[in-house]
Amino acid sequence: MxxxxxxxxxxxxxxxxxxxxxxxxxxxxxxxxxxxxxxxxxxxxxxxxxxxxxxxxxxxxxxxxxxxxxxxxxxxxxxxxxxxxxxxxxxxxxxxxxxxxxxxxxxxxxxxxxxxxxxxxxxxxxxxxxxxxxxxxxxxxxxxxxxxxxxxxxxxxxxxxxxxxxxxxxxxxxxxxxxxxxxxxxxDWIGEAQLISRLVNLGRTPKVVADQLRRKEKDIKYAIQTLAEADLYLKEAPGTQGNYSEIREDAEQLFGDLPKLLEGKSEAMKEASRAIAWSLYQNKGRLEGRLYDYNAAIGSLADNVLDRVADELGIVTEVEEDADGDGEADDFAIDIGDELQSANFAGVIAALRSPDNEAAIEALIEAVQTEIQLDKGQKSGGAALKAIQQAHTKLASVDMSRAEKSTVGKISKQLDAIKRIVADLEDKILKHKR
Known part of the structure; x- marks a missing residue:
């Protein structure tokens, strides 16, 4: 007893x-x-x-x-x-x-x-x-x-x-x-972050707290941001019980990396990137290597990853109208083979958060692994060829017979922009051959 x-x-x-x-x-x-x-x-x-x-x-x-x-x-x-x-x-x-x-x-x-x-x-x-x-x-x-x-x-x-x-x-x-x-x-890292948060909430600056704890100021800010991302995950991610023990052992680096990976993104894209991060964390046992190796899929490659998942699941990603509201893209709003900056990935997020999300998770894992490998290739001497191959693949998959009439005008403008880019690339190829 x-x-x-x-x-x-x-x-x-x-x-x-x-x-x-x-x-x-x-x-x-x-x-x-x-x-x-x-x-x-x-x-x-x-x-x-x-x-x-x-x-x-x-x-x-x-x-x-x-x-x-x-x-x-x-x-x-x-x-x-x-x-x-x-x-x-x-x-x-x-x-x-x-x-x-x-x-x-x-x-x-x-x-x-x-x-x-x-x-x-x-x-x-x-x-x-x-x-x-x-x-x-x-x-x-x-x-x-x-x-x-x-x-x-x-x-x-x-x-x-x-x-x-x-x-x-x-x-x-x-x-x-x-x-x-x-x-x-x-x-544990959660208790330590809570202590830091308590000290900051007493009205002290991160610099003052850092001096008190004999740390660097950046470490104090890191702890606060890490805790905020962890709290958000436990509050909103599907399949969690809201217990800190779920993330005590192996999630500090993920939640610590998230603020930097989300930096500069719109609120909508932050939500989408978090959906990727949370889904990967919950399925980390199905990934090759460490979760850290997939940071780019949460950060700079998130648009590409989400686009692949949408294609695989047949989810439509609507393109937002331009800021002037005239419905016409200024030049080349869609970067073929790279990013869909203005795409709406709400449908993909919903699929990943659904209780019945196995197909979405499989599509996500395949997408992140593909994009990570492609990104590695982009950083090599074959980057230009791979980009052209991706663009060709996307264009070859277009089925105009299924295009809505309301999108034809916009498609025409996009094709004109593509022609100008192709012409510019051909000029550069000629110069490269000389």
Whole structure:
């Protein structure tokens, strides 16, 4: 049976701590509070007295998963500091973390405490909330619950923050401790990004946050953008349960790359590119190589990929009218064999997001693999030939017998533009032969 949480009333907690602080004759240095050294009271308190801090970025991902799995309200943890049920849930999450090492090179916290006992005091507020050492407290409680062998854990060592420590101070303490290299053990990328986001939401610039965490400013911006793309995926992508655990292990690079891949695109094309990215991520096991290898299919080649999928599925992509509204293209609005800049890919997006999307996914995978290979060829000496071959293939596939009468005029203008391009290319060929 796990350790059973029993909460001491907040007033009683605070009074107990205050009386021990007054009686304390020992203080220890602490450097993470308000950017200067403080000498904090060192005391011992009963092991059942402190309560876990709920705004804990180390357990953020696990908290979100717990909420989704158990159908709890979004603020279940944040609003549950004084709830024994919520404290019990947080205890289980923390103890699970305490049993984990990292990459087989860090001994789990629980094992260290079992072998060596408590070597460092926990850090608590004047009200008994644990600011640093939540995992250690969970591990100590489980050991104490095993019986007489660990009876000496009935009381634990703590340092006590001043009574005027604010919520912002506490977030800063976690950030400052996270910035110390030897303590950066087990924040997953989502929890770390949430911490960064919290600091920025306190009104600090990315530069200020970067200095605080001893990072580069670009890394802070990257984390914020990555988290925004991840949140959007979990909110809107079909087939997800909205749990951060779905993306904890292998999605950081994809969501981190997306902002740059989407840069300069219209909102419609951003949506289309995300549809490609999300579909590839959900079907990454069917791809050759790494997902990263297909970045171009999400970015610069997205139009080509979507056009191929539309052709394969028989989806019509309507071309938008020109900005002047006269329905006439200025010159060569459609770049044959390359991009359909003004195409509407809503039908393709809908197909990819449909529950019955197997045909669309197969078409997408084939399209991205084809375009990636073609792009590699374009970067070689055969680029011009490949482009001409693609244009020829597209033109040869045109069936004028099925063209709507309303499009004939526009088709004629496009063919005139093609003739001018062909003439220009032929002139260049003659010069090339000389």
């Amino acid at each position: 796990p350790y059973k949480i029993q909460i001491t009333a907040p007033v009683t907690r605070a009074a107990t701590i205050a009386s021990k602080v007054v009686a304390s004759t020992e203080k220890r240095e602490f450097y993470g509070f308000r950017n200067r050294v403080h000498h904090l009271p060192f005391i011992q308190v009963p092991i059942d007295l402190p309560v876990y801090r709920m705004e804990n970025f180390r357990t953020f991902t696990d908290q979100r998963d717990y909420i989704a799995e158990h159908g709890k309200k979004a603020d279940y943890f944040l609003a549950g500091t004084e709830s024994e049920e919520v404290q019990q849930a947080q205890h289980q999450l923390l103890h699970r973390l305490a049993l984990k090492g990292k990459a087989d090179s860090v001994i789990p916290v629980a094992e260290v405490l079992e072998a060596e006992g408590q070597r460092q005091p926990l850090l608590i507020t004047a009200g008994g909330i644990v600011v640093n050492g939540n995992r250690r407290l969970a591990a100590l409680r489980e050991l104490y619950d095993q019986g007489s062998k660990f009876a000496h854990f009935s009381h634990i060592d703590v340092l006590v923050l001043p009574a005027d420590a604010t919520a912002e101070d506490i977030v800063d303490i976690e950030a400052n401790l996270q910035a110390v290299p030897e303590t950066k053990l087990d924040y």
